[in-house]
Amino acid sequence: MKGLLIISGLGILAMLAEIFKFKKLLLPLVLIGIVAAYAFNFMEWRNGFGISYFDNMIAFDKMAIAFSGIIIATSFFWFILANDYFEEDSNLVDHFALVLFALVGALMLTAFNNMTTLFLGIEIMSIPMYVLAASKKKDMKSNEAGFKYLIMGSFASAFLLFGIALIYGATGSFDIMQIRTYISANADHLPMFFYVGVVMMLIAMCFKVSAAPFHFWAPDVYEGSPTLITALMSTVVKTAAFAAFMRLFLVGFANVSETWTGILSVVVALSLIIANFSAAMQSSVKRMLAYSSISHAAFMLMVILANVRSNISVDAIIYYSLAYSIGSIAAFGILYNVGRSGGEDISAFNGLGKRNPLLALCMTVAMLSLAGIPITAGFFAKYFVFITMIGTSYKWLLILAILTSAVGAYYYLKVIIAMYFKEQDSELAVPVEKSNSLVIIVTTILTIVIGVVPGFVAEMFKY
Amino acid sequence: MLTALLIGFPLLAALLVFFVRGNAARNLALGFSIIEFVISIVALLQFKSNPDAASLKVDWTWVQSMGIHFSAGIDGLSILMVLLTTFLVPLIILSSFKNTYSNAHNFYGLMLIMQMALVGVFLANDGFLFYVFWELALIPIYFISLLWGGENRGAITFKFFVYTLFGSLFMLIGLIYLYNHTNVEGLKSWAVQDLYAAGKSLTASQQSAVFWLIFIAFAIKMPIFPFHTWQPDTYVNAPTQGTMLLSAIMLKMGTFGMIKWLLPMVPLGLEKWGATAIGLSVTGIVYASCIAIAQKDFKRLIAYSSIAHVGLISAGILSLNQQGIQGAMMQMLAHGVNVFGLFFIADILWRRTGTRDMDKLGGIRSMNGNFAVLFLLVVLGSVALPLTNGFVGEFLLINGVYQYGAMTAVFAGLTVILGAVYMLRSYQHIMLGERKDSHHAFGPLASSDKLVLIIVCAVIIAFGVYPKPLNDIAEEATKIVLSNLK
Numbered sequence: 004m005k006g007l008l009i010i011s012g013l014g015i016l017a018m019l020a021e022i023f024k025f026k027k028l029l030l031p032l033v034l035i036g037i038v039a040a041y042a043f044n045f046m047e048w049r050n051g052f053g054i055s056y057f058d059n060m061i062a063f064d065k066m067a068i069a070f071s072g073i074i075i076a077t078s079f080f081w082f083i084l085a086n087d088y089f090e091e092d093s094n095l096v097d098h099f100a101l102v103l104f105a106l107v108g109a110l111m112l113t114a115f116n117n118m119t120t121l122f123l124g125i126e127i128m129s130i131p132m133y134v135l136a137a138s139k140k141k142d143m144k145s146n147e148a149g150f151k152y153l154i155m156g157s158f159a160s161a162f163l164l165f166g167i168a169l170i171y172g173a174t175g176s177f178d179i180m181q182i183r184t185y186i187s188a189n190a191d192h193l194p195m196f197f198y199v200g201v202v203m204m205l206i207a208m209c210f211k212v213s214a215a216p217f218h219f220w221a222p223d224v225y226e227g228s229p230t231l232i233t234a235l236m237s238t239v240v241k242t243a244a245f246a247a248f249m250r251l252f253l254v255g256f257a258n259v260s261e262t263w264t265g266i267l268s269v270v271v272a273l274s275l276i277i278a279n280f281s282a283a284m285q286s287s288v289k290r291m292l293a294y295s296s297i298s299h300a301a302f303m304l305m306v307i308l309a310n311v312r313s314n315i316s317v318d319a320i321i322y323y324s325l326a327y328s329i330g331s332i333a334a335f336g337i338l339y340n341v342g343r344s345g346g347e348d349i350s351a352f353n354g355l356g357k358r359n360p361l362l363a364l365c366m367t368v369a370m371l372s373l374a375g376i377p378i379t380a381g382f383f384a385k386y387f388v389f390i391t392m393i394g395t396s397y398k399w400l401l402i403l404a405i406l407t408s409a410v411g412a413y414y415y416l417k418v419i420i421a422m423y424f425k426e427q428d429s430e431l432a433v434p435v436e437k438s439n440s441l442v443i444i445v446t447t448i449l450t451i452v453i454g455v456v457p458g459f460v461a462e463m464f465k466y
Numbered sequence: 467m468l469t470a471l472l473i474g475f476p477l478l479a480a481l482l483v484f485f486v487r488g489n490a491a492r493n494l495a496l497g498f499s500i501i502e503f504v505i506s507i508v509a510l511l512q513f514k515s516n517p518d519a520a521s522l523k524v525d526w527t528w529v530q531s532m533g534i535h536f537s538a539g540i541d542g543l544s545i546l547m548v549l550l551t552t553f554l555v556p557l558i559i560l561s562s563f564k565n566t567y568s569n570a571h572n573f574y575g576l577m578l579i580m581q582m583a584l585v586g587v588f589l590a591n592d593g594f595l596f597y598v599f600w601e602l603a604l605i606p607i608y609f610i611s612l613l614w615g616g617e618n619r620g621a622i623t624f625k626f627f628v629y630t631l632f633g634s635l636f637m638l639i640g641l642i643y644l645y646n647h648t649n650v651e652g653l654k655s656w657a658v659q660d661l662y663a664a665g666k667s668l669t670a671s672q673q674s675a676v677f678w679l680i681f682i683a684f685a686i687k688m689p690i691f692p693f694h695t696w697q698p699d700t701y702v703n704a705p706t707q708g709t710m711l712l713s714a715i716m717l718k719m720g721t722f723g724m725i726k727w728l729l730p731m732v733p734l735g736l737e738k739w740g741a742t743a744i745g746l747s748v749t750g751i752v753y754a755s756c757i758a759i760a761q762k763d764f765k766r767l768i769a770y771s772s773i774a775h776v777g778l779i780s781a782g783i784l785s786l787n788q789q790g791i792q793g794a795m796m797q798m799l800a801h802g803v804n805v806f807g808l809f810f811i812a813d814i815l816w817r818r819t820g821t822r823d824m825d826k827l828g829g830i831r832s833m834n835g836n837f838a839v840l841f842l843l844v845v846l847g848s849v850a851l852p853l854t855n856g857f858v859g860e861f862l863l864i865n866g867v868y869q870y871g872a873m874t875a876v877f878a879g880l881t882v883i884l885g886a887v888y889m890l891r892s893y894q895h896i897m898l899g900e901r902k903d904s905h906h907a908f909g910p911l912a913s914s915d916k917l918v919l920i921i922v923c924a925v926i927i928a929f930g931v932y933p934k935p936l937n938d939i940a941e942e943a944t945k946i947v948l949s950n951l952k
Contacts, residue, residue: 376605376631377598386638390532393642405639409632416624423613424620458529 004056004063005047006040006071007110013037014103021096029099030086037082041075044068059178060117067114069321070246074109077238077328078102083442084336085231098138101131102235109243113250118167118177121247125163125211128243129156132236136228148227155220159210162203169200179255186258198262205263208251211244212300215274222281225293230342233289234335237296238328245303245324253310260311267308272403274301279407283414288338289347291414292331295373298411299327302388305400309391319387326372326380326453333369333446337362340435340443352418353425359433361440363422365447372450374415375408380453468509469538470524472548473586475502480578486571492563495574499556499581506545506552513545528595533645533655538589542943546795546936547588547722550802551715555581557921558710561810563914564817565706567614573707576606580711587719593641593656596727600683600719601634607711611704619703626700633686633693640679644731658726662950665731670738677735680728681743687720688776690743691750701769706813709765713772714806718798721779725791729783730950736786744784744870748877750777755884759891764822765812767892768805771848771885775801778881781874782863786951788944790866795940796933797859800847800926804856807844807922814915815896818908824892829901833908838897840919845893847926849886854930858937 013036020029047054048068055062063071082102108128115121133156137149171177173194174185186193206217213221225233256263274297282294306320338347340362345351356363372381385408392401435443479498483491512519523539540548559574567573583606586599604627611623647664648655655661665676686693701709729736754773761767779797782790814837815830816822831838843854850856860882868875911919929936 371605377601382598382601386642389639390642390646393639393646401639405632405635408635409628412628412631413624416627420612420620420624423609458531458534 004054004061004114005043006075007107007114009036009040009043010075010103010110011107014100014107017096017099017103020099026096029096030082033082033099033103034079037075037079041072041079044071044075048072055116059180060120061111061114062116063114066250066321067246070113070242070324071110073321073325073328074106074113074239074242077242077332078106078235080332080442080446081231081235081239083438084234084332084339086438087436088229088231088339098135101135105129105131105135105235106239109239112243113246115247115250116179118171118179121251122160122163122167124243124247125160128240129160129211132156132232132240135232135235136224138232139229142227144227145229146227148224151220151227152224155210155224159207159217162210163207166200166203166207169196169203173197173200179251182255183258186256190258193259198259201256201259201262202266204251205266208244208248209270212241212248212304213297214270214300214304215277215297216270218274218277218297221297222290222293225296226287226290226347230289230335230339230347233293234332234339237292237335238331241296241300242324242328245300245320248304249307249320252307257311264308264311267304268397268400271301271304271308271400274298274304275400275403275407279410279414283410285414286349287347288349288352288418289342291349291418292334292338295411295414296331298407299323299373302385302404303327305397305404306388306391308397308400309388309395319384319391322387322457323384326384326450329446329449329453330369330372330379330381333365333443333450334373336439336443336446337366337369340439341433344433349417349421350425352421354422355433356423359435362433362435362443365443366422367419368447368450370415370418372454374412376412378451378454380450380457383454383457467524468505468512468521469540469589472502472505472509472552473538473582473589475505476578476582476585480575480582483571483578484575488570491571491574492559495578496556496559498578499552499559502581503552503556506548509540510545510549513540513542517541523591525591532594533648533653533657534594535592535656536595537592537657538586538595539591540589542939542946543722543725543795544588546799546939546943547718548585550718550799551581551584551588554710554714554802554806557806557918558707558714560914561710561813561918562707564912565813567705569613573610573614576610577707577711580606580610584715584719588722591658593645593658593661593727595656596658596723597634597638597641600637600723601631603716603719604630604634607704607708607716610708610711611700614705615708616703616705622696622699622703626696629693629696630686633683636679637683640676640683641727643676643679662730666733668732668734670734673732673735674738675735677728677732677739680731681724681739684720684723684728685743685746685780687723688717688780689720689773690746690777690780691753691773692746694750694754694773697773698766698769701772702763702765706809706816710806710809713769713809714802717772717776718802721776721783721794721798724780724783725794725947729786729947733951736784740784740786744781744867744874747777747781747784748874750774751781751878751881752884755881755888758888759884761888762823762825764815764824764827764892764896765809766822767824767888768808768812771808771888772801772805774881774885775805775848778860778863778867778878781870781878782866785866785870786948787866787869788941788948789862789869791947792937792940792944793859793862793864793866795859795943796937797856797863799936800850800855800859800929803922803925804844804848807919807926808848810915810918810922811841811844814911824895827896828899829897830908831897832901834910836916837908837911837919840916840923841897842893843923843926844919845889847930849889850882852930853927855926855928855933857930858933 108124111124133153136152139145174182210217278294278297285291372379375381375385526536528534528536583603590596644661644664648660689697751774754770758770779794782794847854847856850860867878
């Protein structure tokens with residue numbers, strides 16, 4: 004909770020920076036603030052949890068704190084990556100404030116306990132993202148991305164709101180614990196429109212995590228937005244949306260699981276197939292990463308499916324988000340640096356193995372991690388998913404996941420092959436700023452460390 | 467401790483080699499791999515004197531909550547495979563002395579990492595650890611083939627990688643399935659013995675599913691017909707040293723895996739599907755031999771001959787009797803050495819004449835008599851003439867397959883005849899006949915090349931004449947395997 008407050012404070016501070024002229028100090032201040040937020044978050048982890056605030060509107064239990072930790076840590080890396088990106092822009096402070104408020108929304112989503120907080124969180128997170136997606140004002144594609152994101156996002160929000168209203172009508176409460184109790188008490192005579200409400204919320208959440216067939220906005224938005232904003236979308240926003248998804252359905256609607264598990268399993272299957280095959284056909288690395296993020300979304304949704312009955316090992320999803328966020332930050336950071344000189348097409352990576360061996364090595368690790376090859380973090384993430392899935396009745400999804408993983412290896416390897424095998428006409432070195440290369444190296448090392456000693460992380464999330 | 471050293475030492479060596487430049491990297495890698503060989507000899511001696519010695523086992527907890535241990539140990543089968551690996555890696559490095567590779571330090575570093583992963587695969591006693599090493603072995607060889615391979619290497623290595631990854635993922639699911647059925651005082655366990663017990667507790671149809679999930683991974687790695695399509699292109703296009711690693715050692719991961727990680731887990735599954743698998747193996751023998759006969763490219767011919775040999779090994783293993791499995795172990799060793807020798811000879815020919823097309827070669831014997839003799843010895847070893855190392859294994863294998871079924875043995879036995887046809891014919895094409903203009907200057911061998919060939923030939927003859935030391939270990943190991951089957 005203190006983390007949430009600190010980051011809200013930082014957002015307001017950022018807006019003041021223009022007036023009181025401490026723009027130069029802003030980045031250090033934000034970084035210090037984020038570290039402080041992380042520290043408080045960590046202390047709450049140590050000192051006990053489950054404290055609820057504002058009439059149980061928001062509650063930081065262990066799961067919320069774990070997700071918040073991932074989000075705060077990712078954003079820390081992100082701000083370092085983005086430092087020079089902001090400097091080019093005249094509206095520096097606006098961007099800082101927008102990103103920070105998006106973070107506030109993300110943190111709320113991890114800890115909501117009430118449908119209103121859920122809606123608030125989603126809107127607080129999404130509205131700044133709409134603006135940020137369009138933040139390259141003169142670029143047609145960026146404008147398109149922002150516009151598309153806004154329309155689609157509003158559409159999903161409308162669904163969400165409608166769903167909330169229907170469920171409120173049926174149960175008489177916004178509180179997810181009370182809804183849960185009501186469902187189990189009145190399981191036999193829930194009105195039809197309650198189920199409609201659940202399905203509408205499911206659709207809205209699938210929009211937000213960009214699972215097929217509600218994914219059509221994602222590739223265009225990811226491609227059109229500035230690379231670093233895409234990085235933010237595919238890490239922080241995605242993690243938060245998942246945390247919300249999981250809490251809503253595993254806590255709130257666990258007792259009506261037969262209403263939504265069937266739909267969700269079809270969504271997962273479609274996401275796996277569409278995302279992987281589409282990703283394999285992309286020539287733009289950014290678009291490829293966008294589709295691959297849909298496939299990772301499907302993996303995380305599988306864990307939700309697997310845990311419906313048992314509700315025990317959500318640590319799989321936490322580990323997966325962590326591994327995926329770190330790998331993505333590295334991949335997008337590299338893409339950002341390579342893209343500045345050569346564009347985002349896969350040919351921009353040609354010969355990177357010679358032009359900047361260190362960057363190529365880091366990209367290799369990131370790609371191997373996203374593809375799930377040992378001994379990277381991504382491998383254990385996949386392994387945890389497999390192990391939670393194998394005891395369930397969704398073995399067909401597991402087989403599908405394996406088949407599509409092999410397709411996944413195809414497009415990740417394409418980048419590696421381009422870096423080491425394809426020749427580049429120009430022998431231009433790829434310059435990387437010190438702070439950027441620091442982030443890339445640190446996240447690469449983390450990817451391997453978490454892969455070698457997964458116990459350290461896995462043990463942390465046991466409860 | 468010794469086990470951990472065997473796995474850890476190549477890794478440390480590799481990390482050092484990555485930071486050395488030029489020829490020093492090569493020499494350093496050779497030195498380290500010889501030290502590794504010495505360590506494995508020490509392990510062999512210890513194993514001989516006391517197979518249950520504590521120093522041969524290591525068991526550290528890796529991920530407590532999931533029962534994953536870094537657990538590795540030496541037994542009869544694994545010491546044979548480790549010896550093969552540690553014996554061949556120095557030779558492979560030595561064989562590269564006449565090739566020049568750009569960024570040699572990376573090349574040799576990757577090779578040592580590969581050795582680490584291979585030794586890890588052979589020693590792992592924990593299902594999860596086995597899988598990790600299994601996958602880890604893929605990465606260095608992928609980069610070796612991609613960075614230093616021949617033309618069109620991008621597409622070919624890619625097919626290789628995706629194909630094997632695909633199989634491995636199925637194996638992972640099979641292993642996880644078994645893991646989920648383990649029960650050691652209420653906890654799940656990855657230990658190999660617990661996985662055996664879990665597998666045996668399954669019903670016949672469950673065991674069949676597990677059998678196929680795991681078998682496909684091994685079948686792709688070996689490869690067995692019809693999972694072999696990645697292999698010829700990959701072997702031909704990889705740099706010679708990469709091909710040697712692939713064919714001489716990495717292929718044995720599949721056959722080794724079948725003996726240790728498949729047979730004892732699914733006896734009922736084997737009962738049901740063993741015949742099909744043997745059928746595939748034998749089909750592969752005949753099929754690959756026939757294609758080998760039609761090959762003009764010498765390296766591709768060896769690649770196909772390798773499919774034929776490994777088909778026989780697999781059939782022997784699946785026949786589930788003493789002779790079959792023991793023969794498979796012996797043949798795994800012999801094939802490793804012989805195929806290494808053959809690929810090395812192909813490399814020498816390529817370096818000196820610039821061609822691997824057998825029609826364009828000829829009459830080399832008259833230019834270099836020593837080379838002709840050494841080449842002939844390797845050829846004889848690989849067609850399994852008595853008193854060469856190939857004979858023991860092949861004899862036992864055919865004997866084992868015969869006990870399984872006489873007709874199967876007839877078809878499997880074709881490998882001997884067809885093998886003789888294509889090997890002797892290729893020798894005749896390359897070494898005998900008229901001298902061709904393209905290689906008029908086939909001078910004497912370089913000393914490093916000569917050394918490697920002499921060592922190989924010495925091993926071929928020594929273990930053909932006196933196979934007892936290895937055979938004794940294989941016999942004991944087979945007995946343990948068979949007792950695990952019950």
